[in-house]
Amino acid sequence: MEYSIEEYLEMVASEPTFEYGKIVVRRRVSAEINEAIKYFPVLTITGPRQSGKTTLIRSHFPDLVYYTLEDLDTRADAMSDPRTFLNKHPEGMILDEVQHVPELLSYIQGIVDEHPEKRYILSGSNNFTLLKCMTQSLAGRSCVFELMPMSLAEVAGWARTLSLDELMYNGLFPAICTKSSLPKYLFPAYIKTYIERDVRLVTNVKDLMLFRTFMRLCAGRIGSIFNASEIANEVGVSANTILSWVSILQTSYIIYLLPPYFENSRKRLTKSPKIYFCDTGLACALLGIRSAEELNTNAMRGHLFENLIVSEAYKSCLDDMTEPALYFYRDSNQNEVDLLHVTANGIKAYEIKSAATYTAHFEKTLKALPGWIKPKVLERSVIYAGTYERTNAEINIRNYMTASEERIW
Numbered sequence: 001m002e003y004s005i006e007e008y009l010e011m012v013a014s015e016p017t018f019e020y021g022k023i024v025v026r027r028r029v030s031a032e033i034n035e036a037i038k039y040f041p042v043l044t045i046t047g048p049r050q051s052g053k054t055t056l057i058r059s060h061f062p063d064l065v066y067y068t069l070e071d072l073d074t075r076a077d078a079m080s081d082p083r084t085f086l087n088k089h090p091e092g093m094i095l096d097e098v099q100h101v102p103e104l105l106s107y108i109q110g111i112v113d114e115h116p117e118k119r120y121i122l123s124g125s126n127n128f129t130l131l132k133c134m135t136q137s138l139a140g141r142s143c144v145f146e147l148m149p150m151s152l153a154e155v156a157g158w159a160r161t162l163s164l165d166e167l168m169y170n171g172l173f174p175a176i177c178t179k180s181s182l183p184k185y186l187f188p189a190y191i192k193t194y195i196e197r198d199v200r201l202v203t204n205v206k207d208l209m210l211f212r213t214f215m216r217l218c219a220g221r222i223g224s225i226f227n228a229s230e231i232a233n234e235v236g237v238s239a240n241t242i243l244s245w246v247s248i249l250q251t252s253y254i255i256y257l258l259p260p261y262f263e264n265s266r267k268r269l270t271k272s273p274k275i276y277f278c279d280t281g282l283a284c285a286l287l288g289i290r291s292a293e294e295l296n297t298n299a300m301r302g303h304l305f306e307n308l309i310v311s312e313a314y315k316s317c318l319d320d321m322t323e324p325a326l327y328f329y330r331d332s333n334q335n336e337v338d339l340l341h342v343t344a345n346g347i348k349a350y351e352i353k354s355a356a357t358y359t360a361h362f363e364k365t366l367k368a369l370p371g372w373i374k375p376k377v378l379e380r381s382v383i384y385a386g387t388y389e390r391t392n393a394e395i396n397i398r399n400y401m402t403a404s405e406e407r408i409w
Contacts, residue, residue: 028319041112042120042142048253049125051149052174057121065089068096082107092119099124105137149173149279151315152404164385168304169292171281187285219286223303226275253278261327261340276307305354313409346376353384363395
C-alpha cells in the first residue's frame with residue numbers, strides 16, 4: 001500500500017495499546033515514538049532480550065512489512081543484495097535484530113536521504129555493536145529508544161495482585177507478566193542464551209564459567225559500591241578484565257550502574273558507582289533464590305527492593321527520552337541517601353526501605369540532606385512497602401506501587 005508521509009503520520013498519531021499474551025498494556029514510551037516518527041525517517045528500538053520490542057514495533061506500525069534478520073534466509077537475502085532488499089516496499093519496513101547485518105545501515109542512510117518519506121523501524125537486543133553502527137551510519141537520521149522490561153505502572157493491575165516478594169521474585173519481563181512463562185523456566189534459559197550466544201559471539205570472553213561466576217557475584221552486590229579489584233580477586237582474573245565484563249553487562253542491559261552524586265565541594269565523595277540489575281527476577285535467578293517464600297528471609301531482600309525502585313526511576317527517564325540524571329549520595333562520613341534525581345530546578349531525594357511498617361527513623365538522612373549539598377532540594381520522599389502514606393509534607397511517605405503509578409521521580 002502506498003501513502004503519503006502525511007497519511008502515514010496521521011495513522012500513527014494515536015497512542016496504541018499492545019497485547020502481550022492475555023493482557024493489554026499501554027507502554028509509556030509510545031507517546032515519544034509517535035512524536036519522533038514525525039521528524040526522523042529511522043527509529044531504532046533497543047533494549048534487553050524479551051523486553052517486548054518486537055510486540056511494540058509490530059503493533060505500533062502494523063502497515064509496515066516486518067522482517068527479522070534472525071531468520072537465515074532473510075539474512076542471506078539482505079546480505080546478497082541490500083539495495084533491492086531495502087527497496088522491496090515503497091513505504092519502508094521493520095527490521096528486527098538488525099545487528100546481524102550492520103552493513104544495511106549505510107544503505108538505509110542513502111535511501112532515506114533520497115526518499116525522506118520512507119520509514120525504517122529497526123530493533124536489536126544486542127547493543128554491543130548496534131549503537132556503534134548507528135552512530136557511524138545514521139547519525140542525525142535515527143532516533144534511538146531503549147525499551148526495558150515492564151514498569152510497575154504499565155502492569156499495575158497484575159502487580160497489585162502479588163505480594164512484594166512475589167513481585168521481586170517474578171520480575172517484570174513481559175513473558176512473566178502475561179503468565180506465558182514462569183521464573184523457574186524463563187531466567188535459567190535467559191542466562192544460558194545470553195552467556196552462550198551473545199557473549200560468545202561478540203566478545204573475547206574465553207572462560208564462560210568464570211563469566212557466569214562474575215554475574216552471580218554482581219548479583220550479590222546489588223545496591224553496593226562496585227569494586228572491580230575485590231571481584232577480580234574472587235573470580236581469579238584481573239581488575240581490567242572485570243571492568244571489561246562490566247561494560248559487557250551494561251551494553252547488553254543486564255545491569256545498570258548508578259553513579260555517585262558529585263559536586264565541587266570540600267567533602268570527599270566516593271567516586272565508585274553502585275550496581276543494579278535491569279530486573280529483580282533475573283537477579284533472583286543468579287542469586288539462586290528458588291521461590292518468593294525463600295526471598296522473604298533472604299539477606300538480599302532489602303537490596304532487591306532498592307533495585308526495584310531504582311530501576312523504576314531509570315525506566316521512567318528512558319520512557320521520557322531524558323538522560324537518567326540519577327545518583328546516590330555518600331560522603332566521607334558515610335552519610336548516605338539512596339537515590340537523587342537531579343533536575344534543572346533542583347534535586348528530588350528518595351530513601352528506600354523494604355519494611356512494611358513506617359518509623360520516623362526512615363526520615364533521618366532526608367532531613368539532613370539540605371545541609372550536605374548546595375542545590376535546592378525540591379522534594380524528599382521515603383518509599384517503602386507499607387500502606388501508610390503522606391504527601392505534600394516536608395518529607396513524603398509513599399508506598400512503592402503508588403510512587404511508581406504516579407511517577408514521582
